[in-house]
Amino acid sequence: MASTIRVGVVGCGFYAQNHLNSWHELRREGADLTAVCDVDPAKAEAAGGNFGVPHYTDAAKMLDAEKLDVVDIVTRHETHRPLAELAIGKGVAAIVQKPFATTWDDCVAIVDAADKAGIWLAVHENFRFQTPMRHVKRVIDSGAIGRPTWARINFRTGYDIYKTQPYFYNEERLAIADVGIHVIDLARFFLGEVAHISCETQRRNPKVRAEETATMMLRHESDAVSVVECTYGARKLPDPFPETLLEIEGETGAIVVGIGLRMSVTSNGQVSEESIGSPLRSWTSEPWHASQEGAFNACQHFLDCLKRGVPADTSGEDNLKTFALVDAAYKAAEEKRAVEPENWRRKA
Incomplete structure (x- = not known):
C-alpha cells in the first residue's frame, strides 16, 4: 500500500x-x-x-x-x-x-x-499491546526467566462498567466474552497455544443476566499451566482498574506485575524491579490510560503492517484461536469438564 x-x-x-x-x-x-x-x-x-x-x-x-x-x-x-x-x-x-x-x-x-x-484483516485485540504487557513479553523473550511453566493472569475489578455500557446488564455472555477474552489472549501471548481449558463461572451480581466472574485453567501445548481470572464484581481496595495483574514462573526465574504497574523480575537468583507505566498522552486520562494507550499501540501496529503489506500479529486467523478458547471456556463451564478449543484449520 x-x-x-x-x-x-x-x-x-x-x-x-x-x-x-x-x-x-x-x-x-x-x-x-x-x-x-x-x-x-x-x-x-x-x-x-x-x-x-x-x-x-x-x-x-x-x-x-x-x-x-x-x-x-x-x-x-x-x-x-x-x-x-x-x-x-x-x-x-x-x-x-x-x-x-x-x-x-x-x-x-x-x-x-x-x-x-x-x-488484509485484523482484530483489535489490544491487551497484548498495552505498554505493561509489552514489558512482560520483552522479559520472557530475553530468556531471563527461562521457559515459562506456570502463570496466573487476572483482571479483577469492581469498577462500574455498567455506567458507560449499560447494555452489559442484558448480555447473554459477559465476563469471559468481554474482558476474559483479553486475558485469555494474554495467556496465549505469553505461554503459547492451548491444548484444553477448564472453567467455572459465577453470577454474583443479581442485576446482571450473564456471568460476571470466571475462573479458568489452561493447559498449554508447551505443558505450561495458566490460571486466568476475570470479574466485574471484585470488592478489594485499592481497585487496580484497568490494570492486568500477573505472575509468571519460568525454569530459572519469575515475573510479578502488581498494583501500580510495578514489575519484579527474579532471574537466576537475582531480583530487579522497575516501573512499567508510561506518561499520559494529550487525550488519555487516569484510570483509563493503560487501556487507551493499548488502543493507540494496536493502531500503530496495524498502520505499520498495512504500510509494509504484512499480516498483523492479531490477524483474523490468529484471533480465531482466542475466540475458540472463549467458546471452549463456556462449554467447559456448562459441561463441567476440560474442553479442547476448536481448530478450524484442522477441519478444512
Missing part, C-alpha cells in the same frame, strides 16, 4: 473515541483519518466535527463516497460480520473490534471472506 493509509472509522461511541484519537495522532506516521460513521447522527456529527472529517450514518454510503484503504469497525459485536463483509466486498482492509463476532461460525465466515478476496 501507499505510505499514507486512508482510514474510515465505523462506530463513534464510548470506546471508539480511543480509536479516533489514535488514528488522529498517527497522522505523523502516515495515517489519514478520512471519514467517520455511526448510526446515531449526533455521534457521527460530533466525531466528524471533532476530527474535521466527513461523517456518515450509513457505512455503505461512506465506502461508496470515500476512497479508503482500511475500515476500523468499532461497533457492537452483532454488527461485525455484516460490516466486515461489506468492507471486504468493496476491496477495503478491515480492523474488527473484539470480540471478533457473535459466534464462531461468524468469525470463520469473516476470515474465509477475507482469504478468498485477498483482503
Whole structure:
C-alpha cells in the first residue's frame, strides 16, 4: 500500500473515541483519518466535527463516497460480520473490534471472506499491546526467566462498567466474552497455544443476566499451566482498574506485575524491579490510560503492517484461536469438564 493509509472509522461511541484519537495522532506516521460513521447522527456529527472529517450514518454510503484503504469497525459485536463483509466486498482492509463476532461460525465466515478476496484483516485485540504487557513479553523473550511453566493472569475489578455500557446488564455472555477474552489472549501471548481449558463461572451480581466472574485453567501445548481470572464484581481496595495483574514462573526465574504497574523480575537468583507505566498522552486520562494507550499501540501496529503489506500479529486467523478458547471456556463451564478449543484449520 501507499505510505499514507486512508482510514474510515465505523462506530463513534464510548470506546471508539480511543480509536479516533489514535488514528488522529498517527497522522505523523502516515495515517489519514478520512471519514467517520455511526448510526446515531449526533455521534457521527460530533466525531466528524471533532476530527474535521466527513461523517456518515450509513457505512455503505461512506465506502461508496470515500476512497479508503482500511475500515476500523468499532461497533457492537452483532454488527461485525455484516460490516466486515461489506468492507471486504468493496476491496477495503478491515480492523474488527473484539470480540471478533457473535459466534464462531461468524468469525470463520469473516476470515474465509477475507482469504478468498485477498483482503488484509485484523482484530483489535489490544491487551497484548498495552505498554505493561509489552514489558512482560520483552522479559520472557530475553530468556531471563527461562521457559515459562506456570502463570496466573487476572483482571479483577469492581469498577462500574455498567455506567458507560449499560447494555452489559442484558448480555447473554459477559465476563469471559468481554474482558476474559483479553486475558485469555494474554495467556496465549505469553505461554503459547492451548491444548484444553477448564472453567467455572459465577453470577454474583443479581442485576446482571450473564456471568460476571470466571475462573479458568489452561493447559498449554508447551505443558505450561495458566490460571486466568476475570470479574466485574471484585470488592478489594485499592481497585487496580484497568490494570492486568500477573505472575509468571519460568525454569530459572519469575515475573510479578502488581498494583501500580510495578514489575519484579527474579532471574537466576537475582531480583530487579522497575516501573512499567508510561506518561499520559494529550487525550488519555487516569484510570483509563493503560487501556487507551493499548488502543493507540494496536493502531500503530496495524498502520505499520498495512504500510509494509504484512499480516498483523492479531490477524483474523490468529484471533480465531482466542475466540475458540472463549467458546471452549463456556462449554467447559456448562459441561463441567476440560474442553479442547476448536481448530478450524484442522477441519478444512
